Amino acid sequence: MADLTTRLGSVTLPNPILTASGCAANGRELHHFVDLTGLGAFVTKTVMADPRAGRPTPRMAETPSGMLNSIGLQGPGIAAFLDHDLTWLASVGARVIVSIAGNTAAEFATVARALAAHPAFGCVVGVEINISCPNVANRGLVFACDAVSSREVITLVTAELPPQTPTFAKLTPDVTDIVAIADAALDAGARGLTLINTLLGIVIDTDRMRPQLAGVTGGLSGPAIRPVAVRAIWQVYAAMLEDRLPTVPILGVGGVRTGRDALELLAAGAAAVQVGTATFNDPSAPGRVRDELDAALDERGFTSVGEVVGLAHERKVRL
C-alpha cells in the first residue's frame, strides 16, 4: 500500500485516479460500478451556459484500439447542472473537478461565475477549462489552437473564481507547439494543465462511402493515442524542469486502461491521471486502475505516488 495522495496546488487528493470529462457523465450512472468517493476526484462532462442538444447521430465510430466521438458538448446548461448534478455529487461526498466551456470567452466567464456562486461549490476541488473547443468568434478555430484566444479565456475565468481554486487548462494535441499554448495558459493564470483532449479524426464508412459520423470529424481517444498523450505530458513537464514554464500540476489523460498505463503518464510528469474511453470497455475501470496502480507501485518498490511523478525524466538515458 503505497501513499497514493497527490497534490494539485492548494488541494491534496487521496489518490491520483480521476474520471475524464465526457466519459463518466455527471456521476450517477458510474456510481453503480465505482464508488465515486474512492476516486481522487470526479471530472464532470463539460458544461456550457445554456442547454445543448449536441450533434446529430451517428456520433461514434470504433477505430483500432480507440474510437471517434462527436457529441458536440451535449449538456443541460450550467443552471441545471449546478442544481441537479453538482448538488448530487456533493451529496454523495465526491470531490469534483468541474469542466467548463463556452462558445466565446465571455461565455466561459459566465459559467465560471455561476459555478463559484452556487451552494454546492464546496465539493469542487478544481475547475477544468476545456479550451479544446471551437471559438465562435474566431471562425470556429479551437481556442487551444491559438495562444491569444487561450490567454483570453483563462484570464476571464480565473477572475471569476476564488483565488486559490485549482484551475486546469485542457489542451488539444493538434497543435504545432503545445508548450507555447501551455505557456499562454499559465501566463494568463491557469494553475495547472490537463493534457490531452482528443485528436481530430475521420472515419469513412466504406459501405455508404461517406463519413461515418454525421458531423464528419470526431475526436480520437483510447489506447491508440496514449503515446501522443505521454509525449505531450513529457514535453510540457520537460519545459517545466528547464524553467521554460512555471511548475504546475499536470492532469494526464489519453488511453489509460490499466494501472501500468497510469504509471506511464505519471512517470512522464502527470500528477494525476484521468481514465476516459477505457470506462466504456470496463465500467469499473477508474477504480480498477487505481487498485492496479497501487499494486504496480508496490511491485516496483515505490512507497508513494510523489516519487514517480516525472521520474522518467531523471532516469532518461544520456546519450
Next chain:
Amino acid sequence: MADLTTRLGSVTLPNPILTASGCAANGRELHHFVDLTGLGAFVTKTVMADPRAGRPTPRMAETPSGMLNSIGLQGPGIAAFLDHDLTWLASVGARVIVSIAGNTAAEFATVARALAAHPAFGCVVGVEINISCPNVANRGLVFACDAVSSREVITLVTAELPPQTPTFAKLTPDVTDIVAIADAALDAGARGLTLINTLLGIVIDTDRMRPQLAGVTGGLSGPAIRPVAVRAIWQVYAAMLEDRLPTVPILGVGGVRTGRDALELLAAGAAAVQVGTATFNDPSAPGRVRDELDAALDERGFTSVGEVVGLAHERKVRL
C-alpha cells in the same frame, strides 16, 4: 476486376497501392514476399546525402494497434543508394518513387541533383520530398512544421529535377493547420502531397521507468493513426475542392492494413495509397491490399479507382 489505374500528374500507375517509405527498405527483402512490379510503385526508404548510422537502440516500441519507431533515417547515402539500390529496382522493372531528405534545404537539393543525373533515373516515377524531418538550421524544428522552411526545400528540389517529374511533399500531421503547410509546398512547386508521416509519440518503459526508445521520442504509425490520416487527407482534399488549394494528387498513408482501409483513404481524396507498418505484420500486405481493394471495388459496383477518389466528399450528408 475494376480498372485500378490511377493518374499521378504526368504518370499513370497500373494500380494505386504503393509501399511506404521506410517500411519496405529498398526492395530486395520484400521482393521475396511481393512481386514489386505488381505494385503501383515502390517507395524507397528516405535517403540523404551521406551514409547515416541512425539512432541508438531500442528503436521501437509496440503500442496499441501501432508502434513507435526512431530509426533516425539510417541509410547508405545517395551515391550508394543509386548504384546499389535504385539500379537493382530498375533491373527488376519496378516503378520507383524515391524518398529524399536533408539536414538542410541545400542537402535536399544535392540529393535531388544526384538522383536526376543517375542512369537508373529512368525507373523513377516520382520523388517524395520527406520534409517531415528536422531542420538543423532551425533548432531541429521539423521542416514541415513551418511553412517558410517547407517552401524553401521544395523550391530547391524541384529546380533540380526534370520539369515533369511528379514530386510529393510528405507532411507531418503534427501541425495546427496542415492545409497551410500544403499550400506553402504546392506554391513552391510540389506537384503532389503525401499525407501523413508518423505522429510524434513517447512510450515509457514502466519497469525501467524511463523512455523505452533510446532516442526518447518516436514516430507513431499503424492502424491506430488511420483516423488522423483520413482526416488530414480529407481536409486537404476539401481545400482543393473549394479552390483554396490547387488540385494535385495525394498519396495517402497511415494505418492501411486491408483493402477496405485503402478504400477509406481513396474515398477521402487520396489518388494512391501506401502500405507501411502493416507490412511488418504481414510481409505480403502490399500485394494483398491491392487484391482486396480490387475485390472491394467489385463488391460495391465500382468499375474504376477514379470513381472512388474523393467520393466521400460528394456523398457527405448535408445537415
Next chain:
Amino acid sequence: MSGPAQTRGPLVTNEVVGAYHRLTIAAPGVADAAAPGQFVAVAVGGPTSAQLLRRCFSLHAVSAEDGGRLAVVVAAKGAGTQWLTALRPGDLVDVVAPLGRPFPLPDEPCACVLVGGGYGSAPLFWLAEVLRARGCRVEMILGAGSADRLYGVEEAGRVADAVHVTTDDGSLGRRGWVSEVLPEVIERTGARYAYACGPMGMLAAVTEVATAHEATAYVAVEESMACGIGVCMTCVLPVRRDDGVTAMVRSCVDGPVFRGDQVRWDAYADGVCRVPADALGAPRPGGH
C-alpha cells in the same frame, strides 16, 4: 430490480439457428434483475483486442439454472460479432447486464401484438410469456428479408396465441412487411399495445399503424452505443417528453424501449438522425 453488474462467465452453448447464433452465457445474478426489453453489453476480442467497445444485444432469455444464465441471439456482422459467434463452450465472456429499461407491461389483462424484424424478435418470446402470465392475449408478427433471417418462428408458436410471418421475398409466410399485417391483427384482437423490436423503419411504421388504431406502441430502438451505461452520450435520439419538449435522450438508459409516438421519427433520414430545430438546446447559428 437491482442495478446492472459486470460478470465474466463461460459460454455454455453456441447454436446456429438459421442466419443467427444463439449463445447462452453463465451470468450470475442477471436472471433476478432482468426484464424483457433490457439488453446486455459484451466485450469482444479477448485480452489483446483492438476493439474497445462492447457489443449490445437484447436479452433473449434468462434463467436461474446453474447459478444464472442469459441467452442472446447474434447475427455475425462485423469483426466483433464474428469473434463472439466463433467462441466455444467454456470460453469466458465478459458481460454487463441487465441494461436499459424494459418493455412497460399493461396494468390489466388485454390483447397485445408483438412485432419483430429479423433478430429483433429475440426479446419478444420472453415478453410474450410474461404477458401471457398476466392474462394477456398475445399475437406475434415476425418479419425478415428472407426465411433464414427470421428468428424463432417455432418458438413463437409455443409462446403466442397466434403467429403471423412475413418475408420480403415471400420465402416464408406472406410476402411483404410486418406493418401490412399489423392493422388486421390490431383490429381483430382489439390490441391495446404493440411491442416492437427491429430496424428503425419498421419501428416507425409500427408506431404509425398502432397510433392510427388507438393502440400504444412500445418500440426497442437500436442506436450505436459506445458505453451502454449512460456515460458517453453517443446513443441519443430525439424524444418528445411528457411536457411536450423534445430532448436528445440516451437510448441506453432512457431506452432502449420508448413509446413510439414520442420518438421524433421525422428526424431520421438517410441513415442520420438530425437534431430537430425545436429540440431543447438545438444548435443555433454559431453553435458547436
Next chain:
Amino acid sequence: MSGPAQTRGPLVTNEVVGAYHRLTIAAPGVADAAAPGQFVAVAVGGPTSAQLLRRCFSLHAVSAEDGGRLAVVVAAKGAGTQWLTALRPGDLVDVVAPLGRPFPLPDEPCACVLVGGGYGSAPLFWLAEVLRARGCRVEMILGAGSADRLYGVEEAGRVADAVHVTTDDGSLGRRGWVSEVLPEVIERTGARYAYACGPMGMLAAVTEVATAHEATAYVAVEESMACGIGVCMTCVLPVRRDDGVTAMVRSCVDGPVFRGDQVRWDAYADGVCRVPADALGAPRPGGH
C-alpha cells in the same frame, strides 16, 4: 535453401517444460529450408489483435513429419507470448520462417562448445545434432537463473558428448555463470568454435573467453525486431565488417548469428546500444 515463407497452420502440441512452453506448429516447407540459428516470426493475438508486431523465436527443431512442422520454446513474458502459450492444439498460428542466417558450421570435424542461457538453449540441440553428424565433438553448457529456467538439460544429455549446468542460485549444477565453466571446457576439448545463444551479457562474456582461448565465438543475438524480414531497421547493432569499418547492421537478415569478435560490445550499456563514434555514418553534431 529457399527464402522465407509465410504459412498458417494448426498448433500441433503445447507442452509445459519447466518455465517454458514447447510449441509444435504445422508449417509446410520450413523443414527443408531451415538450419539451426534461424528463427521464426509469429503473429499474435488473432484477427482482432491490437498487437501488430510478430514475435520472434529461435527455431528449436524442424521436421518433415505430416507435411512439415517446426518447434519453438517460448517463455510467457508479455501479452503476446501469453496469448501464444495459451493456444490449444488446432488453433491456427501464422508464421514466417525460416528467417535470418544460421550458425556457420566448421568445414572439418573439430570440438565445439555450445552455450545456452535460459531459453537460449532452444536452438542448440538441433545444432549439436548437425555438428555431431559432421563428426564434431560437442559439449554443452546450459545456464539460467534457477533450475526451472534451464531448458533441455535431459535433451542435452542425448545430443551432446558432455553437458555442464550452471545456475545463479545453485539450484541445479554449479552455482555461477556459464562463462566460468567455459574456459575449462575449451581448454580440455581444444574447442575451435563456441556457439552461444542467450542474453547479451552472456554473449559478450562467451566471446571474451573464446577469443582469449583462440576459439571463434558465434553468437545469436536477440534485438527487438519490428519486421524480422529486413525492412524496418529497428533491429540493428554495431558490427565490425571484414574491412574493419563498423556498421549498424540488421540482426534479422545479417544475423541473428554474428561472429562474436565482430560485435561492438563496447556500444552496449544500461540497456541501450549506442552508435559508436567511429561507425559508418555516426551522427555528427547537428545530425538527426
